Amino acid sequence: MTVINLNLSINSERLLNRIQELGLTGLDNDNKRTRLAASDADKAGRDLLVTWMKEVGLEVEIDRIGNIFGIWYGTENRIEAPIMLGSHIDTVINAGMYDGCYGVLSGLEVIMTLKEKGFIPTRPIAVAAFTNEEGVRYQPDMMGSLVYAGGLSVDDVLATVGTDGTILGEELERIGYAGTKEPGFLKPHAYIELHIEQGPILDKMGLPIGAVENLQGISWQRITIEGVANHAGTTPTDMRRDAGLAAARVITYLRDRANASNGQTVATVGTIEFKPNAVNVIPSLATFTVDLRNPNKQRLQEEEQALANYLEELATTEEVTITSEPLVRFPPVTFDQTIVKLVEKAAGERGLQSRRMTSGAGHDAQMMARVCPTAMIFVPSIDGISHNPKEYTKDSDLIAGANVLLDVVCKLAGNQ
Amino acid sequence: MTVINLNLSINSERLLNRIQELGLTGLDNDNKRTRLAASDADKAGRDLLVTWMKEVGLEVEIDRIGNIFGIWYGTENRIEAPIMLGSHIDTVINAGMYDGCYGVLSGLEVIMTLKEKGFIPTRPIAVAAFTNEEGVRYQPDMMGSLVYAGGLSVDDVLATVGTDGTILGEELERIGYAGTKEPGFLKPHAYIELHIEQGPILDKMGLPIGAVENLQGISWQRITIEGVANHAGTTPTDMRRDAGLAAARVITYLRDRANASNGQTVATVGTIEFKPNAVNVIPSLATFTVDLRNPNKQRLQEEEQALANYLEELATTEEVTITSEPLVRFPPVTFDQTIVKLVEKAAGERGLQSRRMTSGAGHDAQMMARVCPTAMIFVPSIDGISHNPKEYTKDSDLIAGANVLLDVVCKLAGNQ
Structure with a gap:
């Protein structure tokens, strides 16, 4: 008998209540929800999460960059590589309730459900809350998972100076989350991140589940045109x-x-400045940023090259000087096909329509994909709105996503 | 015998020296030339001009808006309408030496030359320096001539609050240039303004003289796009x-x-702002200004209408909301054909190549055209540069322009 046949389901009420409760921490003086990394508000959220982890008997570990892990070790599986679920609980300024928190709390909920139902996992199951995914107070974003995956030196990153002049390492000490574990101390068998889409596709198409098979590569550059x-x-x-x-x-x-590009490439110019910026003066200088994304590494490079060629041509035709400065470059990530198929299958077995999709946003999963088989599950964001108090996902979709996560964990940690 | 046959010429050295000397007033702490209207620096420039006017025996009159007039009345011409020459001596911030001043000092030089040579004018000849042509400290620009031509109420304008919080009327009092004459007290027979082109056409074409036959209409609007x-x-x-x-x-x-438009319409977007202006956020708001110019009234209206139609279409195709706010509208001005022809003829008789042209910039002449036959004479600006310390016109061109002005005045005030 496989565990899947038990038809387990998560405790919907408990999950929804915890999303609300965690959402109440970090309300600032203007009653806006803001839990910047390593702030007092972040501490309040972390404390709540750790309390819940301990209540259910998880072993809580904090690493040097402040990532929190709640680990359910079985009696005979301690030596196995764990299944890791998770996301982050830090927020942007004036945030919604779901971004990140939904993935962390669903991971915890999955573990609680499995424990309560007597599921015997073949591997440990861990839930992670990575430090500073948003990158608002300290740069770069996805910091905790990037350090965890070995992409940055923990000592360097702890010395990061924030927008408010604070030093990340000192702030982590201050709030009690400067742990002792070396980042990377747990090497997962698989990492699965459940997240709101933060885009409009599932909502517009009326689909409850996205089986995220890859994540766009991101190329940012600043272009300066001198006329x-x-x-x-x-x-x-x-x-x-x-x-x-x-x-x-x-x-x-x-x-x-x-x-x-047939929907593959997206390109955004989000910032611009003219100089001297006077109504009756032809601009001598235009500075703007380009955000280019494509899920295919070669295609992304082709887009960058096409832009570079165009700029060269334009410099001649408009008699201007153009320079381009690379700002950020994350290569595309392809997620693990086996897990993506498990997500599709789990959704199908629950009668939930799904589609394969690309993550347009960056997530901790893109860093974890460097160290273990990884995939993501998306649920719809109403109107695609995120990083905003209006961020909203219907309860039924939140529950559906968490149940799909539960099923995938059962398959990966089940006895077959 | 006509006066023209005397082959008078202005005193080149005196004119060039005075341009230099006036250019030395108003050097600020950074050694930049800045004589904003009704400032201490403007007073220094005005005082110098008035001294020169008085030295040569002109009757100096100041009107309520601070316009300065130096009038040469002959013994028997006092009842005739005067020929008025002039421009302005206020400057932008960090200005060149020629804009405005060249026209005023050439007007004075023409009168001095005629007096010295025993020319007997059939009409008074006046030189005017209009207040606040640049409009930097107090808005709008071309203020003194606009008030003079009856386009604005002098009482309203004297109450104008400047960018530094000062009130124009109080500042004119303070520097001693709040006169008692009503603006418009002299109704000219003709007004002629000699000016640097402030554009590149004469310089690029290697021509010393522009016979300015019209002045572009200007339409400014601010467009706001909401996405x-x-x-x-x-x-x-x-x-x-x-x-x-x-x-x-x-x-x-x-x-x-x-x-x-075959070189008739020019259009400039000089300012722009995006909101929220973040690299990875699609702009929800774009605000920018449009500066449209055409020397033909109907064509300018057609350009405005075409833009309005395009915005309507664009709002549909891009699913955005577009609003447009008119900021400034000056209709095109057609100068007096008789004077324009006199300018061409005078240039030709001196062996100076000229071309008919349109003024792209606004000038006091456009206001004076409301009250009397008016035209302008342009001389080349090297590389078209103006409103800048690099503003430069060759001495030979400055002299040529002043001599053409002299000849035109002789024809208009001569005894035939």
Whole structure:
């Protein structure tokens, strides 16, 4: 008899209540929900989580970068590599309730359900809350998982100075979450992260489950175009070297490329500045950022190259000077096909429609994919809204996602 | 015998020296030339000008808005309408030496030359320095001439609050230039303004003289595009409502229209702002200004209408909301054909090549055109640079322009 046939389900009420309860920590003076990494508010959230972990008998470990692990060791599985579930509980400023927290609390809920139902796992099952996924107070984002996966030195990262002038290591000490375990001390058999989509696809399509098979590569660059400031009235069009016009041409070019990519590439110009920024002066300088994403490494490189070629051409046609500075580059991540299939299968067995999809946002899972087979499960975000108090996922979808996670864990840690 | 046959010429050395000397007033603490209207620096410039006017025996009159007039009355011409020459001596911040001052000092030089040579004018000849042409400290620009031409109430304008919180009327009192004459007290027979081009056309074409036959109409508007802020990674292209992209489309559309206008229309987007202005967030708001110019009233209206139509279309295709707020509107001005022809003829008789041209910038002449036959004479600006310490016109061109002005005045005030 396989465990799946038990038709276990998580305790919906308990999960929903805990999402609400954790959501009440970190309300700031304006009654906005803000739990920046290693702040007092973060401490309050962490304390609550650790209390819940201990209540159910998990072994709680904190590593040097402050990542929290609640581990359920069975009597005979201690030497096996654990199944790890998780996400993060830090937030952006004025955040919603679900981003990150949903994955952590569902992981905890899955473990509680399995324990209560007498499930005997072949491996330990751990739930992780990674430090500073949002990267608001300390850069970079996805910090805790990146350090955990060996992508950054823990000593370097502890010295990070925050936007408020604080040092991360000192703040972790202060709030009592500077642990002693070396990051990476648990090497998982698999990592599964349940998360709200933070995009509109599942909501628009009316699907409850996304089986996330990959995560877009991200390329950020800052482009600076130098033209010549001149009088808006006295300078004939053919004598203009208009940095602002050249910037506009780049923005429309990027959209045309994205349209031609068949939904694979997305491109965003989110910031822009003109100088001297006067109504009647042709801009001498335009500075803007480009955010390019594609789930395929080669395609992402092709997009970067196409943009570089276009900028070269544009510099000639508009008689401007263009420079480009790389800001951030994360290669695309392909998740583990076996786990992705398990997610699809679990959804199907529960009568939940799913689709394979790409994560457009970065997640701790993209770092954990460096060290073990990894995948993600998405549930719909109403209107795709996230990082906003309006962030919302229907209870039924939250429950469905957690049950799919439960089933996948049963299959990975079950006795067959 | 006509006066022209005397082959008078201005005193080049005196004119050039005075441009230098006036240029030395108003050097600020950073050694930058800044004579904002009704400031201490402006007073220093005014005092110097008035001293020069009095030295040559002109009657100096100040009107209530601070415009300065130096009037040469002949023994028998006092009842005739005067020929008025002039421009302004206030400057932008960190200005060049020529903008405005060249026209005022050349007007004074023409009168001095005529007096010295025993020319007997049939009409009074006046030189005017209009208050606050630049509009940097107090808005709007071309203020003194606009009030003089009856376009604004002097009482209203004297109450204008400056960027530094001062009140124009009080500042004029303080520097001793709150006169008692009502603006408009002299109704000219003709007004001629000699000015540097502030654009590149004469310099590029190697021509010393521009016979300015009209002045572009100016339409400024502020356009606000409202889209939806969304995650740059998780929002598929076809679900985006990207205010920044829509703004870029407007900018390239305006350039395409300008290119199609055969050099008549110029369009400039000089300022822009995105909100929230984050690398990985699709802009929810884009605000930018449009500066549209065309010397033909109907064509300018057509350009405005075409833009309005395009914005309506764009709002549909990009699913954004677009609003447009008019900021400034000056209709085009057509100068007096008789004077323009006199300018061309005078240039030709001196062996100076000239071309008919349009003023792209605003000038006091555009206001004076409301009250009397008016025209302008342009001389080249090297590389079209103005409002900048690098503003430069060759001495030979300065002299040529002043001599053409002299000849035109002789024809208009001569005994035939």
